[in-house]
Amino acid sequence: MDLASYxxxxxxxxxxxxxxxxxxxxxxxxxxxxxxxxxxAGRVGHRDLDTMRALRAQLRAVFAAAGAGDEEEAIDLLNSLLIQHPVHPQLTRHDDDWHVHLNEGGSVPDRYAARAAMGLAVRVGERGIDRLGVCRAEGCGRVFFDTTAARSRRYCSDRCAGRTGVAAADPPPQPRVTEAVGAGHRAADRPAGNTATRDGGQ
Ligand SMILES: [Zn+2]
Structure with missing residues (x-):
């Protein structure tokens, strides 16, 4: 079992x-x-849904703090999650081999939370809290784990990176919005767009 994969x-x-x-x-x-x-797998009801939504908010706060550069806050939040959702390892038999599994009992949200918090903690321990990020593309807000060698990931997906690049090169009717969002990224695209605008005005 690869804990970090959780x-x-x-x-x-x-x-x-x-x-x-x-x-x-x-x-x-x-x-x-x-x-x-x-x-x-397991039965889930509306109370489980509420619990999962609350867990989602707690996990998002970890990514938001890390993405904002507040590493101590991110670590504190993640450590709180580990305390709230302790891992219970147990040996389970598969095909005559014994495997360590986590939290086989308990509610679905309990099992989900223990795995998610433990997986995130292991991966942060291996790679660093600064690997957690929130997509910079306007209108997104999705989170990611940055695995790039340069720790330079800014977007959740190629789609968001491309969308931001297009927006910078082709200013929408409401100007000055994409420039702030795209600051520091796709810099090569923006001068081309500006040049085109300037040429058109002369
Ligand atoms: Zn995105």
Whole structure:
């Protein structure tokens, strides 16, 4: 079992909500989130949904603090989650081999939270708290774990990076909004857009 891989649970849960919407508004959304995780199968009700939404907010706060450069705050928040959701390892038999599993008992949110917090903590311990980030693209807000050698990731996806690049090169009707968001990124695109504007005005 790769504990660090459980960090993906944290990212997947936080990213059920971005500035364009929220897929964790009802039980169907929770079922969809859990469908990819057979080890987290189990009955869930509205109370579980509320618990998962609260956990989402707590996890987002860790990413937000880290993304804002407040590493101590991010670590404190993550340590609180580890205390609130302790890991209970146990040996489980598969095909005549014994494996260490985490939190086989308890509610679905309890099992999800323990794995997500532990996975995030292990990955942060291996790679650093500054690897956690929030997408800089306007209207996104999704979170990610930066695995680039230069620790230079700014966007959740190529789509967001591309969208921001397009916005900088082709100013929308409401000006001056994308420039602040795109500051420091895709710098090569912006002079081209500015030049085109200037040429058009002369
Ligand atoms: Zn994004």
């Amino acid at each position: 960090a993906d649970l944290a990212i997947e849960l936080v990213n059920t909500q971005d500035r364009s919407g929220d897929t964790l508004r009802d039980l169907a959304g929770l079922h969809a989130l859990l469908a990819r995780r057979p080890q987290l």
